[in-house]
Amino acid sequence: MSSSPPTGHRGGEDTALARTALYPLHAELGAKMVPFAGYEMPVQYPAGILTEHLHARTQAALFDVSHMGQARLAGTGAVVALEALVPGDVQALKPGRMRYTMLTTEDGGILDDIIVTKWEDGLGLVLNAARKDADCAHIGGALGSNVALETLEERALLALQGPKAAAVLARFAPEAAEMRFLEARTLTLAGAPAVVSRAGYTGEDGFEIALANDAAEGLARALLAEDEVAPAGLGARDTLRLEAGLCLYGHDIDETTTPVEANLAWTISKRRRAEGGFPGADRILGQLAEGPERLRVGIRPEGRAPARDGTEIFDTQGTPIGTVTSGGFGPSVEGPIAMGYVAAAFAEAGSRVILKVRSHEVPARVQDLPFVPHRYFRPTS
């Protein structure tokens, strides 16, 4: 028996691997560690990916995502400087609110997808682990004298995700329960100051918690001591985000895909569409006006065979129309699911396509994303 490389995670296996502040805890919990983006990270704990995934959908799962980059843009010019690099509307953000956007190339490709938080005195950034060095060089190189980029080292990032996450975190800080989706606050958790965001990468309600490395293990242990909380690894994180239709950088989006092709046009506000002024605006605005030639879609293969990253997509006549960029088994869907790019004519839900899985032709249908409905906390009042 031999394994193909795991999908969903690419690591730098040739160089020495970094460890997060929670490494000793992962070892104690019996995690299986794998290289990912230059870090030694838990892919799963003894419970296994399926159990960890379902726990996040029904209870609350705790993830260590400290490998992700954390940075800060400070100074009076921070908002204008960042808007020159992303198509997202940073100006419209009120303090304590967050937004998903992308660093784009001059050709309209995606250098990274990032989360921006507006604070009274600047912007917080969360960057993909594998891209953080390149991102910081890119951002830093574009700044004037009225903005400073500070990378936040020695910081951990925990994610508490699932329908019980708010009840659990409220035991540590009652105000956590009243935060809305994409709201951020500074709270004190188990005695440690923490930047808490109501956000995540699972499609569930939940929080991301940034705090000093030396406070991370104490908080993680305190959270895990709660009945509803179980640890979950990168394996479950990948199946959860795939069911939620969320992009994985390097697979579903990269420098060759534009935000419009990636079906992320919703992240570009009316003002930014009207004004432009971000890298690749010509191409991106052109695609918004005329429609892109291809689109990222959800794909539901018939039968049980998973269609992995790289699987070719054909129309029913056998003409190639695209490629799967993420694919596998959806534990909550209880079957194979995939995302990929197809020619625009096939992007409508219900379109019939054929996947070439090994030597088999697997019929599949295009499906609207997400596969599992998002359950973010958005009170109407």
Add this chain to the structure above:
Amino acid sequence: MADTRYTDEHEWITMDGDIATVGISQYAQEQLGDVVYVEMPEVGTKVEPGAQMAVVESVKAASEVYAPVAGEIAEVNAALVERPEMVNEDAEGRAWFVKLKGVDAEAVAGLMDADAYRTYVEGLD
């Protein structure tokens, strides 16, 4: 109980007359994690040693299962196709993959026995 032999690709094989039963080892199952899909060869397919014979997919990745010895696929485990998670429950028992006929018992005897395989696996960790 039949004498079980192992390959360095983590297949197991037992002989009963000239019929061999083949599956993947407990160690392989542990490495794979939750199995969600298996793909079997057609009955009647002739396989050479080391040829890809079946596919086993966990949540994370697809892996190939190789023929430990030459033979002809006599039967595939239909119950395993229905319930792939059996691999995680009983890898070296109910979760056999295929039965091979026309197998050379000498070739099977030449593979690692349980002790040799245990030593081999310990060297991998």
